[in-house]
Amino acid sequence: MKYATFGAITAVMASALPATAQDLTEITVLTPLPRHTAWYPLIVGEALGYFAEEGVSVTLVDGGDLPATAFLENGQVDMASLDPSEVVIASVRGFDFDVVYEVMHGAVEGIFVLEDNPATSLSDLGGTTIGIVGESDRGLLLAALGHAGLSEDDVTIAVLGESAPLLANSLSTGQVSGLVGAISDFVAITSQGITTKNLLPPEMSESPANNFAVRADAVGGDRDEVIQGFLRAWAKSGYAGLVDLDATRAMAMEADPENWINEELGTIFLTAAQDLHRPDGEVFGDLRTDIWTGVxxxxxxxxxxxxxxxxxxxxxxxxxDGANDFDGAEIEAEVAEWKAANM
Structure with missing residues (x-):
């Protein structure tokens, strides 16, 4: 894949005049996770120096129990990772936020059933008990049931919690026919030796997740170059993280050791994350209007x-356009160079 050459020129200039910590401008970004395998573009971008090349240092902010939108509203962060519902509800309430980059081009949740379960769609689970990890998963299940022609009255919903052995046992013993949870829950089940398949309705699987949003008045403002630089570095890193699984795994293992105690499970987690960050076409962060219309x-x-x-x-x-202004072949060469020097 070949992108415009401005990124290559930027990289050459950066290598000739390496940025020091004093040269970098901080950008504050609210994310649901720290430097984590699920967010490998940040890990890869820091390992390869892409953020520094753009003159940016990234400070992550943990929202805790407060609504993520509040941080944008109050100007506490430059950018926040928001789900579509958060953005749309904020807009309806009069807050002017702009989604400027789709971070994940697919739903981070799924409805998992045993691989040998004869069900081929969610509609086949009518009349059964379906487990949810937490109450936050109930809305997804209800929406999915609607897509399948079912309602809440057609199933029994059981809240199971996050215990991996309990989730796996509930599925394997038939206490629940399916489980609604996120990628991390899928990995937790897999860690117990349980193999599953995902029955999330296809029309819901493309829903964007963890979108980068800014205050509308930030676009074209005095932080414009910082935002653009961050997003270009993120897109380059997203591309780089898909080039060589071994290299990306090595970077993630170093930055996020907690998720790599079991390397096999860590690899499952990483490849699932890669599927989420991989764009539908060639445009990283593309804003898919038709998908948003459906959501x-x-x-x-x-x-x-x-x-x-x-x-x-x-x-x-x-x-x-600016985020995708880079040369894919050059990035592939840089990944190979990093791998030769570090592995």
Missing amino acids: IAEMAAVGMIDEPIDPSEVLNRAYI
């Missing part, structure tokens, strides 16, 4: 908002 319509259908809004109210492509 917004669904939110209105289930009563989360009174009526659909136009996706253009929350999507802003101001930085997408």
